[in-house]
Amino acid sequence: MNKLRLKFSKNGPIKFIGHLDVMRYFQKAIRRAEIDIKYSEGFSPHQIISFAQPLSVGATSDGEYMDITVNSMESAADVMNKLNAVMNEGIKITSVAELSDSDEKAMTAAYAAKYVVRFRDSLKPDFDWINEFKKYLSQEKLPAMKKTKSGEKEINMKEMIYDYSFDEKDDSATFLLAMSSSATLKVALLFGTFFESISKELSPLALDIHRIDIYKLVENESEKYIEPLICNDIESRYYLNA
Amino acid sequence: MNYNLALSDETLLSIEKPERYIGNEVNSVVKDKDKVDIRFAMCFPDVYEIGMSHLGIQILYGMFNSMENVWCERVYSPWLDCDKLLREKNIPLFALESQDPVKDFDFLGFTIQYEMCYTNILQVLDLSQIPLLTADRTWDDPIVIGGGPCTYNPEPIADFFDVFYIGEGETRYQEIFELYRAAKKEGISRPDFLRKLSHIPGMYVPSLYNVTYKEDGTIESMTPMFEDVPATIHKELCLNINDVFYPTKPVVPYIKVTQDRVVLEVMRGCIRGCRFCQAGQLYKPLREKDVEHLKQLAIESLKNTGYEEISLSSLSSSDYSQLPELIDFLIKNCSEQKVNISLPSLRIDAFSLDVMSKVQDVKKSSLTFAPEAGTQRMRDVINKGLTEEDILRGSHEAFLGGWNKVKLYFMLGLPTETDEDILGIGDIANKVAVEYFETMPKEKRNGRTIDIVASTSFFVPKPFTPFQWARMNTKEEFLDKANKTRKGIMSQLNQKHIKYNWHEADASMMEGVLARGDRKLCEVILKSYKKGCIYDAWGEYFHFDVWMDTFKECGIDPLFYTTRERKDDEIFPWDILDCGVSKSFLLREWKNALSGKPSSNCRKGCLGCGAAAYGVGVCQEGKN
Numbered sequence: 001m002n003k004l005r006l007k008f009s010k011n012g013p014i015k016f017i018g019h020l021d022v023m024r025y026f027q028k029a030i031r032r033a034e035i036d037i038k039y040s041e042g043f044s045p046h047q048i049i050s051f052a053q054p055l056s057v058g059a060t061s062d063g064e065y066m067d068i069t070v071n072s073m074e075s076a077a078d079v080m081n082k083l084n085a086v087m088n089e090g091i092k093i094t095s096v097a098e099l100s101d102s103d104e105k106a107m108t109a110a111y112a113a114k115y116v117v118r119f120r121d122s123l124k125p126d127f128d129w130i131n132e133f134k135k136y137l138s139q140e141k142l143p144a145m146k147k148t149k150s151g152e153k154e155i156n157m158k159e160m161i162y163d164y165s166f167d168e169k170d171d172s173a174t175f176l177l178a179m180s181s182s183a184t185l186k187v188a189l190l191f192g193t194f195f196e197s198i199s200k201e202l203s204p205l206a207l208d209i210h211r212i213d214i215y216k217l218v219e220n221e222s223e224k225y226i227e228p229l230i231c232n233d234i235e236s237r238y239y240l241n242a
Numbered sequence: 243m244n245y246n247l248a249l250s251d252e253t254l255l256s257i258e259k260p261e262r263y264i265g266n267e268v269n270s271v272v273k274d275k276d277k278v279d280i281r282f283a284m285c286f287p288d289v290y291e292i293g294m295s296h297l298g299i300q301i302l303y304g305m306f307n308s309m310e311n312v313w314c315e316r317v318y319s320p321w322l323d324c325d326k327l328l329r330e331k332n333i334p335l336f337a338l339e340s341q342d343p344v345k346d347f348d349f350l351g352f353t354i355q356y357e358m359c360y361t362n363i364l365q366v367l368d369l370s371q372i373p374l375l376t377a378d379r380t381w382d383d384p385i386v387i388g389g390g391p392c393t394y395n396p397e398p399i400a401d402f403f404d405v406f407y408i409g410e411g412e413t414r415y416q417e418i419f420e421l422y423r424a425a426k427k428e429g430i431s432r433p434d435f436l437r438k439l440s441h442i443p444g445m446y447v448p449s450l451y452n453v454t455y456k457e458d459g460t461i462e463s464m465t466p467m468f469e470d471v472p473a474t475i476h477k478e479l480c481l482n483i484n485d486v487f488y489p490t491k492p493v494v495p496y497i498k499v500t501q502d503r504v505v506l507e508v509m510r511g512c513i514r515g516c517r518f519c520q521a522g523q524l525y526k527p528l529r530e531k532d533v534e535h536l537k538q539l540a541i542e543s544l545k546n547t548g549y550e551e552i553s554l555s556s557l558s559s560s561d562y563s564q565l566p567e568l569i570d571f572l573i574k575n576c577s578e579q580k581v582n583i584s585l586p587s588l589r590i591d592a593f594s595l596d597v598m599s600k601v602q603d604v605k606k607s608s609l610t611f612a613p614e615a616g617t618q619r620m621r622d623v624i625n626k627g628l629t630e631e632d633i634l635r636g637s638h639e640a641f642l643g644g645w646n647k648v649k650l651y652f653m654l655g656l657p658t659e660t661d662e663d664i665l666g667i668g669d670i671a672n673k674v675a676v677e678y679f680e681t682m683p684k685e686k687r688n689g690r691t692i693d694i695v696a697s698t699s700f701f702v703p704k705p706f707t708p709f710q711w712a713r714m715n716t717k718e719e720f721l722d723k724a725n726k727t728r729k730g731i732m733s734q735l736n737q738k739h740i741k742y743n744w745h746e747a748d749a750s751m752m753e754g755v756l757a758r759g760d761r762k763l764c765e766v767i768l769k770s771y772k773k774g775c776i777y778d779a780w781g782e783y784f785h786f787d788v789w790m791d792t793f794k795e796c797g798i799d800p801l802f803y804t805t806r807e808r809k810d811d812e813i814f815p816w817d818i819l820d821c822g823v824s825k826s827f828l829l830r831e832w833k834n835a836l837s838g839k840p841s842s843n844c845r846k847g848c849l850g851c852g853a854a855a856y857g858v859g860v861c862q863e864g865k866n
């Protein structure tokens with residue numbers, strides 16, 4: 001038995017496929033690829049698959065993750081190749097890693113996510129949003145009201161923004177935001193609160209969001225950093241409170 | 243992958259289920275449009291989730307796309323939110339694969355599965371910016387072709403179609419496409435093309451016929467306008483059911499649809515001559531597929547789709563002669579793959595109960611019986627060969643096997659029906675409950691009890707059935723009968739274990755009008771659509787009052803089509819078609835019904851319906 005973590009991208013029209021349907025899509029793809037997936041026990045057995053945090057409908061991604069358990073396999077690379085052979089264009093497995101028993105599930109291991117955010121052409125702001133945003137972000141505290149199951153609660157977004165940059169030419173922003181079971185900052189909340197702070201209205205359809213990757217936290221005696229859930233390149237590490 | 247969607251991101255994100263409009267599903271076919279000479283848009287005029295569940299479209303889609311120079315794409319009715327946006331923004335309706343406007347296609351085909359979708363056909367034409375009437379179309383518009391069960395009386399929608407394809411779709415499209423290519427090359431006019439098209443067997447071009455009416459409003463004659471146009475159109479039928487194309491690579495939707503599984507058609511046609519059933523007559527004679535062939539289709543389809551469920555499809559799977567072998571094979575193969583098997587339309591007996599206990603969770607599933615009527619007399623009238631004894635014996639065995647949920651289906655408004663027949667419904671339901679309590683003494687019930695759901699639908703007489711002569715009940719009669727049924731059930735000893743459901747009478751009445759309607763209804767349908775009627779099949783969007791107003795406006799009495807008594811020799815709007823069974827056979831069966839005489843089935847004894855002329859299927863069994 002092996003546990004595998006697969007990283008995949010989701011681009012093009014596939015971005016309109018909701019999270020549950022992406023799960024159903026993979027269940028079928030795994031059958032088509034004849035992966036020897038492990039099933040749960042019971043009268044209606046289901047495949048042992050779990051996904052990292054769902055992406056909102058309409059967003060694209062190069063950093064989606066799912067964990068699967070297989071009874072047998074030739075190699076992790078073979079699983080990836082077999083799956084890629086039956087993938088729809090728009091969804092592609094880009095890397096695979098074997099997990100050990102002690103590894104946390106992608107969902108629980110997630111600590112942060114990186115996004116590139118643009119505005120859809122028809123809904124571009126009529127003001128210099130990048131400069132305004134920089135000013136906004138330079139404040140000491142960034143309070144926002146977050147919707148929770150039991151109502152609303154105030155959070156400080158500042159603590160949840162690990163990194164950011166703007167690209168004037170591309171008219172885009174890149175954010176590294178908290179995304180874990182204890183703290184998650186959504187792009188829409190950040191942008192919405194920023195717009196509110198300067199008395200502008202943000203259409204819920206305006207943001208064109210692309211997820212670059214999902215990160216986990218690595219902590220040991222000497223250092224503390226975050227890196228992608230599957231990390232093939234030390235360059236993609238971020239050192240926190242360095 | 244097609245990145246150029248017809249709708250903008252903003253639009254897609256502001257409507258429900260954008261997945262309905264983006265195509266790109268697994269196994270959908272994208273071709274280079276410059277390398278094909280025929281582009282076919284295949285439409286199921288209802289919402290995506292319903293349309294995607296239809297086997298017929300998958301068959302034609304796969305078959306057309308297997309032809310090198312043809313590219314077939316899919317179109318469904320946009321849901322109301324999208325419909326509104328398309329109109330507001332003047333975006334022409336598009337096909338899913340290329341996202342190109344439907345109006346630029348060579349053909350637009352509709353599969354017409356139920357009468358209540360007629361306004362959705364107009365919706366699709368309208369949103370595609372194609373003239374609604376065949377008379378107004380030019381070569382700039384696709385050829386609009388209709389197929390499916392409702393084309394066996396296409397008269398109420400005759401004005402909207404260039405041609406109807408009568409019968410099974412697998413046989414004539416090559417010829418149609420050849421003729422179309424030749425017509426385009428030679429530059430002949432569209433009317434000339436349609437006239438030539440009428441020479442291909444199975445093609446009914448309604449604009450080539452004159453209809454005259456008698457003073458009483460019934461039809462006097464339907465005659466071709468030209469000598470070379472056939473006076474009768476014979477249905478098309480696959481003579482070798484094992485040889486025809488079968489879609490083992492059906493399109494697999496992303497979103498959950500009604501039929502979310504591999505569908506394996508085991509046979510076509512039915513041996514049982516239930517007198518109310520149209521499908522039973524239309525697909526005669528019964529033709530079985532070879533079991534080895536089916537095994538292969540099943541394996542391929544599961545492999546190509548990744549579905550976790552497979553379902554057998556036919557009008558009455560229990561009549562498939564190789565059923566035990568097929569099911570054995572499926573159970574063996576599927577349990578390894580963790581694939582579920584679903585077996586609708588099985589008669590409940592020892593064999594089927596044994597099979598069902600292997601493939602489903604007995605505690606959760608329910609038994610289904612369709613006695614259709616409450617007394618043996620009434621069941622003899624409709625020729626439904628299911629007795630009370632069958633039901634009680636089947637229930638008894640099922641209860642022992644652990645089942646405790648039973649569904650019973652009935653019809654109200656059948657010809658010759660009396661109060662006794664109506665009250666019989668409650669009786670049967672009660673007897674099933676009694677059977678449970680007698681079979682299962684208290685200590686064996688484990689705290690469970692019997693759970694019965696009795697449902698009634700209102701009987702709608704259909705063309706090409708022995709009941710095509712029958713008077714349909716009025717709305718008031720229907721509601722009165724539903725009330726009596728309810729009271730009948732309430733008066734039963736075990737009434738608290740019986741739940742009763744009944745259908746809307748308005749929709750049934752409308753269906754009845756359209757089912758046996760004539761060309762005069764085209765105007766009513768068109769006007770009702772213009773007043774906003776669409777999605778009539780969806781109870782909450784069906785505007786009965788608007789329809790009734792429109793009938794008044796057009797000076798047409800809807801009851802003419804439903805409650806009127808029809809004479810034996812009346813010429814029906816659909817008499818111009820030949821579905822393989824003769825009118826004299828149907829009339830014979832009608833008379834048998836009225837005198838309460840049941841008939842045999844094809845395997846017990848041929849009834850001489852006329853379908854033996856095809857020389858295939860059950861009519862030939864035991865003859866070689």
Ligand code: SF4
Binds near residue numbers: 852860
């Ligand atoms: S000809 Fe006889 S056997 Fe053949 S379909 Fe008709 S009734 Fe059945």
